[in-house]
Every structure is written in structure tokens, then in C-alpha cells.
Amino acid sequence: MSEHLREEEFIPYLDARLSDTERRRLDLHLADCAACRARRDELRALLGVLGEWEAVEPSPGFDAALQARLEEEAQRPVWFGLRPAYAVALAGAVVAVIGLLLWRSVPPTTGPPPVAQTPPEVVEPAPGGETPGLQAGDELAALDNPVLLENYELLEEFDILFEPAGKEEKKL
Amino acid sequence: MATSDKDWMLRLQGGDTLAFNVLVEKYRAPVIHFLYRIVHETALAEELAQEVFLRVYRARTSYRPRAKFTTWLFRIATNVALNALRDGRMRRARETSLEGREETTGAPVEVADPEGSVEQKMLEAERRAQIRQAVEALPEKQRLAVLLHKYQELDYAEIAEILDCSESALKSLLFRAYETLRVRLRPLLGARA
Numbered sequence: 001m002s003e004h005l006r007e008e009e010f011i012p013y014l015d016a017r018l019s020d021t022e023r024r025r026l027d028l029h030l031a032d033c034a035a036c037r038a039r040r041d042e043l044r045a046l047l048g049v050l051g052e053w054e055a056v057e058p059s060p061g062f063d064a065a066l067q068a069r070l071e072e073e074a075q076r077p078v079w080f081g082l083r084p085a086y087a088v089a090l091a092g093a094v095v096a097v098i099g100l101l102l103w104r105s106v107p108p109t110t111g112p113p114p115v116a117q118t119p120p121e122v123v124e125p126a127p128g129g130e131t132p133g134l135q136a137g138d139e140l141a142a143l144d145n146p147v148l149l150e151n152y153e154l155l156e157e158f159d160i161l162f163e164p165a166g167k168e169e170k171k172l
Numbered sequence: 173m174a175t176s177d178k179d180w181m182l183r184l185q186g187g188d189t190l191a192f193n194v195l196v197e198k199y200r201a202p203v204i205h206f207l208y209r210i211v212h213e214t215a216l217a218e219e220l221a222q223e224v225f226l227r228v229y230r231a232r233t234s235y236r237p238r239a240k241f242t243t244w245l246f247r248i249a250t251n252v253a254l255n256a257l258r259d260g261r262m263r264r265a266r267e268t269s270l271e272g273r274e275e276t277t278g279a280p281v282e283v284a285d286p287e288g289s290v291e292q293k294m295l296e297a298e299r300r301a302q303i304r305q306a307v308e309a310l311p312e313k314q315r316l317a318v319l320l321h322k323y324q325e326l327d328y329a330e331i332a333e334i335l336d337c338s339e340s341a342l343k344s345l346l347f348r349a350y351e352t353l354r355v356r357l358r359p360l361l362g363a364r365a
Contacts (some may be wrong), residue, residue, distance in 0.1 A: 007343070007344050007347040007348070007351075008340055008343035008344045008347060009343075010347050010350075011321075011343055011346045011347055011350065012328075012343060017328070039354075042354050042358070042361055043350055043351075043354055045361040045362075046350060046353055046354045046357060046361060047322065047350075049299075049303065049357060049360050049361060050303060050307075050318075050322050050323075050353070051322075052296075052299060052300060052303060053209070053300050053303045053304055053307070053323075054300070055204070055205035055206075055208045055209055055323070056204065056205075056208050056214045056217065057201065057204075058200050058201055058204050058218065058221075059214070059218060062200060062204070062218055062221070062222075063196065063200075065218070065222060066196065066222045066225055066226075069222050069226055070226065070229060073226060073229075073230075
């Protein structure tokens, strides 16, 4: 005897959705196998019995109720009809944007650690009355500074820069 | 040449709201039947069917005709039904149902009996109740497979896509479901009411 019908073959057989070749093969087996034949017959009867379970017909008011819901839907804001996941994502995005805007509008409270406020060191005048603020070497260095050099003539008027220096040095 | 469901959907996408009415007209009853056999309550089945069509309407702009329209429609209906089962709407509907219908069978309760004896009607109602209970007792996926196969007559490829399984797995699933039903409903198989 050939192989019994496999479980995935029974329903397509009953639905007549097998190829001719497959159907002939199964028919040959069914002709010889009482067990498969009995099962097939019971399954066929079952499909008939299941057909007795009737469902209700739509009520006459179905279309009107659907229309009312469609109109109600049309009046709602767009976001109301979003799927919950999309609505949550949208809400999250809005919160993120608002948060970003708020963050940018508030001056930063964090920054470099505050520097200890120590009074500027008082430099005692050097012996000889020279102001250590700008010495001869400093004047030369000032000439290397393009900004100072550009305004040299103006700066020259500020005696404090050059007051302690001698006349010769000043003519550098 | 007849306009296909996909074409109606594409027309709806283009702004033709009459196309939506055509689809509702065509699928109103199948969707309600399917949902009724899951929730067993008329008003809830209709409410859920409205939700299904609302989702179709909402999705019109993003609709892409990749699968058959019925596959897409019944996938939506399946999701809506399962959500209703899980959020307890079915239980609440049963508790509050005041309808004069026999919700276990879907048949109106009749006092007058113009076509048959009262006893005959009761026997038929009892058979329907047994069938409903046997189907209801199936595991969820098997139950959905039976409803889509036996009552909605969708093809294997569609059901497999809706239930997210292979065709081969679906055929085995159906066989196991029908085998269970065959055993449970054996008393009904030999004798019709």
C-alpha cells in the first residue's frame, strides 16, 4: 500500500486544490486504505456541519453608523487618528524640540570652574625707579606686535608706557 | 472588464470617495460575519467592522497594492478582532448586551414557529451552539485559520499571509484544527438536525 495521506494533503484534497497527478496518487491510496478513507469522509462531513453556523447579517443602520464615524473622524485633528505608536513618537519629537528650544534660550549654567578671585599682585617698583610694566626689552617686544606697531605713534603719546625709559631708548 | 478591488482602492486614494462606498458594500457582510464568529455579539461585531473600514479609509493615502485587497482587509479585521478580545471589549459587550437575539448562535429567538416545530428549532440552535463552542475552543491561530478558510473562503496564500506563516504550515494548521473539530463534533457528523 502506498503512503498514507499526509496532514497537509487532506484539506487541499477536500478543497479540490491538488494537481491532477497528486489527486490521482491520493485516490489510489484512498481506494486501498480504509483508515484514510474514513478520515476523509468524516472531515468532509465536518466541513458540511460547520456550514450550519450562520453569522448575523448586517443591520440596516450599519452604513449610517459608519458614515457618522467617518464624519466624526473628518472633524478630528490629524494626529487623533494616528496609531498609538506614531502618536507616542510624534509626542516625543514635540517634547524633544521644545526641550531643545528651551535649552538654547537659557544661558548655560555650567562652564569652566570659577577662577579664584585673587587680588592682582602688586609689583613693587624696582630700585632705580623703573616701572617694571614696560622695560626697554618690552618696548622692543612691543614693536614686534603688529597691533602695537600699527598704533605706535598713538601709543607713544601715553607717557606711562615709556616714562621711565631714557630719551635714547624712546627713539628706538 | 470589472474593476478590481485594488483599482477601487487606488481610486479612493485619488480622492474618489464613491470607491469607498463600493468596497464597503462589497465587504460589509463578509467582514461582519468574520468578526461575529470571533466575538459572538452582533453590536460589537458591527462596531468592530466600522473600525475596520475606518482603518481602510485612513490608510487610503499610504495604500500600496502589494497583496490582494482581501488579504489586507482581513488582516486588518483580524488585528481589530484580536485587539478587542485582548482589551476586554468582548466581555463587556456580552455583559451589557440587551439584544433580543440568541448571541450564541446568531439566530433570532423566535416564539412563533411558522416553518417547523419548536423542538426542531431548538435542536438546530443546540447544534449551532455546539459548533460555535467547538470552534471557539480552538487555539487562536487554528480558530482564525478555520474562520478564514471555511467561512471566508480565502485561498491558502492569503490566509498564510494574514496569519504570518508558510502555506505548508497553514495546511498542517488547518488539518490539526479540523481534526480537533472532527473529534469534538463527531456526534453531529452522522446525523443532521
